Amino acid sequence: MSSPLRNGDTPPPRLPSPAVGRHHFHSTVSEKKIRRLNALILLLRLAAFCFSLAAAIFMATNSSRSPGSHSWLHFHPFRLVLASNAIVAVYSFFEMVSSIWEILKGVTLFPEPLQLWFDFSHDQVFAYLLLAAEAAATVEAQGLKGAHTCSPESAFCVQAYISVALGFAGFAFLALAALGSGFRVACYVITGSRFHL
Amino acid sequence: MSSPLRNGDTPPPRLPSPAVGRHHFHSTVSEKKIRRLNALILLLRLAAFCFSLAAAIFMATNSSRSPGSHSWLHFHPFRLVLASNAIVAVYSFFEMVSSIWEILKGVTLFPEPLQLWFDFSHDQVFAYLLLAAEAAATVEAQGLKGAHTCSPESAFCVQAYISVALGFAGFAFLALAALGSGFRVACYVITGSRFHL
Incomplete structure (x- = not known):
């Protein structure tokens, strides 16, 4: 499952990157930017993971055992x-592990093109899925209010609202992560390397 | 409102594109690819326009004057x-005009970076908006069925379903157009030109 050699710790000399000839500081400047982008994506994934996990837990615990509830x-x-x-929570957790692996080892978990396309396509599709579910x-929650299901004694509606709001926050972070991973894919398609920045 | 000179009919010699040195056929090969990408985006916008316009018309005409309906x-x-x-229909129409202008004149309607960012951000945001609305x-349509609003004599529900389905199709084409315009933005950010392919 290891990536090809171009994906190693000191990639610039091996890469057909057209920017190498433009300035000698490509290696260090690029590496700094790559690290910053990777750290940013990791942070967004962490936020998406926290919010979607919280939303899932809030929704899963939203029932009581009393009859008629x-x-x-x-x-x-x-x-x-x-x-x-x-x-989304499971996917974000997996992606965080993959990101940390990439930061620590300098290589992607899957071969580079597969990893980039996998990240972007899943980010985008799961963002659409999450948005549709929350909308x-x-x-449904609005309809419940109209149908007098939301009595003041029952926390059902409030807990449902909180879960939906948390899910929307998770969607926002996932959509931002999709922008980052989309940029990495475009980088790869255009320059042949995710290291070109 | 005209774009800067780098945005002209024969751009490759003026561009700091790193690909120029790599192969001599950059100009013709790139131009062909650019034309193909632009035509593809135009086609997607046309489809999004047709579907969203049809969805809007179907929904707008979905009422009768008889009392109680x-x-x-x-x-x-x-x-x-x-x-x-x-x-989305109005936006897609404007974008089609802008695309045709670009194909005919060789320059973007707004200055290049503004146009690229405008296209991508609006594509993405309107795709999310449309998906949330349709979801x-x-x-709501499912709820109507449960509440016995959908009598066999009334075409209200059927027309609402058709409008929602057309809207989903419009979303699909808009989301694909967002991928294309996102790639153009990434091209511009990475290489300094949307002409690099």
Whole structure:
């Protein structure tokens, strides 16, 4: 699963990067920028992970055992929120491990092109999935209010609102991470290396 | 409103493009690829325009004058669908004019960096807006079915479903156009020119 040799610790001499000839400081300047971009993406993924995990937990615990009470299981959009937030949390955790691996070892977990395309496509698709789920759950929550399901004694609606809000925050960070990973893919497509900045 | 000179008809000699030194056919090969990318984006915008316009019209005409009948005006998500589809249709039309201008004149309508960032940011934001609106309207339409609003005599629900489906198709094409314009922005950021391919 290790990446090709071009993906090593001291990549610039091996790369067909057209910028090498332009200035001698390419190596150090680029490395600094790469580290900053990688750290930024890692930070965004950490935020997306925290928010989506919290949203999933809030939704999963949103039911009581007393008879006649409501549960997230009875509402399709709330199920979708739980599922998509859980998926995003697991994915973000995996991506964080992969990012830390890349920062520590200097090589990507999968071969470079596969890793870049995997990151970007999943970021983008999961961001769309999460947004659709949260928008659907917002309408459902609004409908509950109209149907008098939200009694003052029951925390069901409040907990559902909090879960949806946390999910929206998770979406925002995932969408920003998608911009970063999209830029890395474009870098790779245009220059043949994610190291060109 | 005209762009700077680097944005002319025969750009490669004026550009600091690092690819020029690599192969002599950069100019013709690149121009062909640029034309293909621009034509592809134009095609995607045309599709997004058609679908979102159709969705907006379907939703706007979804009401009858008979008393007791339903109208899209009574449902917030359906209003959102109409508004976002109308916005996307107007935006796509403007972008098509801008694309045709670029193909005919060889220069962008706004200065190059502004145009590229404008295209990408609006594509991405409007794609998210449209997806959220359609997801919300899907839940609302499902709720209508459960509440027995959809009688066999009334075409209200069917017309709402069709509008939502057309909106989803518009979203798909807009999201693909966002990929294309995102690639153009990345090109510009990395190489200093959208002409580098």
